[in-house]
Amino acid sequence: xxxxxxxxxxxxxxxxxxxxxxxxxxxxxxxxxxxxxxxxxxxxxxxxxxxxxxxxxxxxxxxxxxxxxxxxxxxxxxxxxxxxxxxxxxxxxxxxxxxxxxxxxxxxxxxxxxxxxxxxxxxxxxxxxxxxxxxxxxxxxxxxxxxxxxxxxxxxxxxxxxxxxxxxxxxxxxxxxxxxxxxxxxxxxxxxxxxxxxxxxxxxxxxxxxxxxxxxxxxxxxxxxxxxxxxxxxxxxxxxxxxxxxxxxxxxxxxxxxxxxxxxxxxxxxxxxxxxxxxxxxxxxxxxxxxxxxxxxxxxxxxxxxxxxxxxxxxxxxxxxxxxxxxxxxxxxxxxxxxxxxxxxxxxxxxxxxxxxxxxxxxxxxxxxxxxxxxxxxxxxxxxxxxxxxxxxxxxxxxxxxxxxxxxxxxxxxxxxxxxxxxxxxxxxxxxxxxxxxxxxxxxxxxxxxxxxxxxxxxxxxxxxxxxxxxxxx
Numbered sequence: 001x002x003x004x005x006x007x008x009x010x011x012x013x014x015x016x017x018x019x020x021x022x023x024x025x026x027x028x029x030x031x032x033x034x035x036x037x038x039x040x041x042x043x044x045x046x047x048x049x050x051x052x053x054x055x056x057x058x059x060x061x062x063x064x065x066x067x068x069x070x071x072x073x074x075x076x077x078x079x080x081x082x083x084x085x086x087x088x089x090x091x092x093x094x095x096x097x098x099x100x101x102x103x104x105x106x107x108x109x110x111x112x113x114x115x116x117x118x119x120x121x122x123x124x125x126x127x128x129x130x131x132x133x134x135x136x137x138x139x140x141x142x143x144x145x146x147x148x149x150x151x152x153x154x155x156x157x158x159x160x161x162x163x164x165x166x167x168x169x170x171x172x173x174x175x176x177x178x179x180x181x182x183x184x185x186x187x188x189x190x191x192x193x194x195x196x197x198x199x200x201x202x203x204x205x206x207x208x209x210x211x212x213x214x215x216x217x218x219x220x221x222x223x224x225x226x227x228x229x230x231x232x233x234x235x236x237x238x239x240x241x242x243x244x245x246x247x248x249x250x251x252x253x254x255x256x257x258x259x260x261x262x263x264x265x266x267x268x269x270x271x272x273x274x275x276x277x278x279x280x281x282x283x284x285x286x287x288x289x290x291x292x293x294x295x296x297x298x299x300x301x302x303x304x305x306x307x308x309x310x311x312x313x314x315x316x317x318x319x320x321x322x323x324x325x326x327x328x329x330x331x332x333x334x335x336x337x338x339x340x341x342x343x344x345x346x347x348x349x350x351x352x353x354x355x356x357x358x359x360x361x362x363x364x365x366x367x368x369x370x371x372x373x374x375x376x377x378x379x380x381x382x383x384x385x386x387x388x389x390x391x392x393x394x395x396x397x398x399x400x401x402x403x404x405x406x407x408x409x410x411x412x413x414x415x416x417x418x419x420x421x422x423x424x425x426x427x428x429x430x431x432x433x434x435x436x437x438x439x440x441x442x443x444x445x446x447x448x449x450x451x452x453x454x455x456x457x458x459x460x461x462x463x464x465x466x467x468x469x470x471x472x473x474x
Contacts, residue, residue: 019190019203023171024468025049026191026204028178028243031060033430033453034210035160036116040461041206042169044469049170050202052193054177054211054238061212061235061402061431062453065153066333068134068144069120069454070447071113076121076130076145084141086110096138096300096445097438099256106436108411109455116458117145126159133327135280135375136446137300144447152332181207181246186417187424188250206425206464209415210457213403213431214241215260224257224405228441231309232266232399234273239402243432247407250426253418255434257405261449262441264304265318266399267342274318274337274394275328276301276446282372282384283320288313290353290362297375302437302444305398317356319393321372323384343394352393402449404435413460427464429456 025041027034030053042049072089090110094103121128127148134144147155164170173195182190182201190203214220216239221228248254265274279285279296287293293316294307308316320328328334337343346352349367353360372384407415407428414422415433430453437444 018201020200022203023048023050024204025206025208025464026202027051027208027210028191029053029060029210029212029430029432030056030161030172030174031210031212031430031453032062032156032160032450033457034208035157035164036454036457037208037210037429037461037464038170039160039163039167040458041464041468042167044465047169047465047469051164051170051172052176052178052191053172053174056174058238059236060157061239062153062450063157064234064236065450066146066331067151067153067156068131068146068447068450069113069117070139070143070445070451071117071145072110072143074114074117074130074145076117076128077141077143080130080132080142082130082141082143084143086114088140089113089143092138092140093436093445093448097436097443099436099438099443102436102438104411105409108459109436109451112455112458113451116454120159124159124163126156133330134277136276137297137303138445150330150332178211178242181250181426183250186250188426204425205468206427208460209243209247209407209426209428209432210430211243211432212236212239213406214244215239215400215403217241225260225400225403228260228262228400230314231262231305232268232271232397234263234266234271234399234401239431241403243428244406247415247423247426247428247432250423251417251419252415252423253408254406255408256439259404259435259437259439259443260441261401261404261437261444262302262305263399263401264301264306264308265396267337267340267394268315268397270337270340270342272337272340272342273333274343274396275331275334277331278318278320278324278328280375281320281324281327282374283318283324284366284370284372284387286317286319286358286363286366287311288315288317288358290358290366292366292370297373299442300444300446303442306441308396309398314397316396317358317393318396319352319387319391321387321389321391323388325392337394343392345390345392347390352391356393356395402431404437404444406432406434409433409456411459412463413456427460429453429460
């Protein structure tokens with residue numbers, strides 16, 4: 001662009017160059033990425049940071065997540081005797097995704113992860129603990145960090161928003177969605193927001209796109225993720241992909257637009273999710289024919305979604321016993337499912353079959369031949385023998401939680417132009433940026449979403465504090 005203009009849509013009249021407000025850093029999106037970016041940038045003395053949030057009432061995807069933070073090499077792991085490092089973490093992610101081109105970004109995020117996990121605990125007072133009982137596919141050691149009460153993403157968002165509210169240099173502006181970028185000469189110079197129904201132009205030295213992805217945008221999903229058609233959507237309504245469109249309007253590159261975070265343990269009719277640790281504790285997965293159809297521990301919950309979707313009826317049943325139930329109920333996700341009546345307890349195979357509409361003979365044969373092998377007790381697999389009554393069971397289906405494709409960024413979170421180089425003044429993270437799980441849903445490893453969200457928030461915010469603030473401020 002040769003003159004300042006908003007890039008979301010043609011204007012009736014050219015932009016006259018006048019702004020309504022001016023800040024140093026404008027952040028679009030008040031989820032984990034945007035909040036961390038704002039907090040880290042505002043450490044620089046005298047920087048003015050504004051976070052424009054579409055709607056805290058509708059929430060962000062972090063709020064509805066498990067709040068599990070994947071990090072390798074933390075002091076929590078060392079205290080538990082777990083030998084891990086950012087390098088090992090990155091190797092696990094790249095092995096699962098098969099996306100070698102993302103290696104520089106993956107390594108940068110994994111290096112940031114132990115730093116922001118300890119910052120959350122030490123500086124913000126978040127009650128962090130290592131989830132030794134949270135085994136996940138592809139993770140060679142326990143590295144999911146959670147809050148001590150397993151309250152999930154809602155508590156993580158509250159911790160970050162409380163810190164933002166207490167920070168003198170940050171304005172958090174709710175119910176004020178971004179509606180476009182303003183650019184001149186290939187550089188972003190500000191944003192347009194909709195405040196109380198009126199457009200306001202905000203000049204900014206740096207703009208951070210930290211909005212959710214596009215999983216709630218039916219047209220974008222049909223174009224980029226047609227294989228997700230018919231899946232239950234478990235994300236927020238504000239995931240409309242607007243920021244991705246603004247970036248591409250300025251020539252930004254996008255990548256892995258067909259990737260999304262699926263989930264194979266969504267409870268139909270309730271919209272809640274069963275705890276993804278259950279398969280690793282030795283739970284049994286059967287089809288509606290009463291027969292086992294997959295190795296429960298061989299895939300993460302995103303890949304499992306693809307397997308369930310491939311069933312003739314798109315449905316399956318997960319079965320577990322009392323030993324597993326006590327561990328699984330530590331999760332807020334599981335407590336929500338219990339409150340919703342999303343699973344049931346049974347004292348006999350006949351009762352279980354009748355209650356869930358499974359063929360009794362096939363189910364009895366499957367239960368008789370199945371042995372519960374748990375990797376929770378031993379990474380090589382501890383054989384607990386057959387499932388023991390009483391048993392718990394829940395119907396499950398496949399769902400979509402968030403998209404994983406988006407604007408292509410470098411390891412500093414700077415948005416890359418499709419012709420090479422960066423777009424000046426523009427950074428992206430969270431759902432606005434391309435994720436780290438490769439080109440398909442099967443490459444997702446538990447914790448990848450929040451790793452990219454908090455990690456890019458940390459990296460971008462630190463960079464802006466160092467480059468925009470006074471010397472020595474960051």
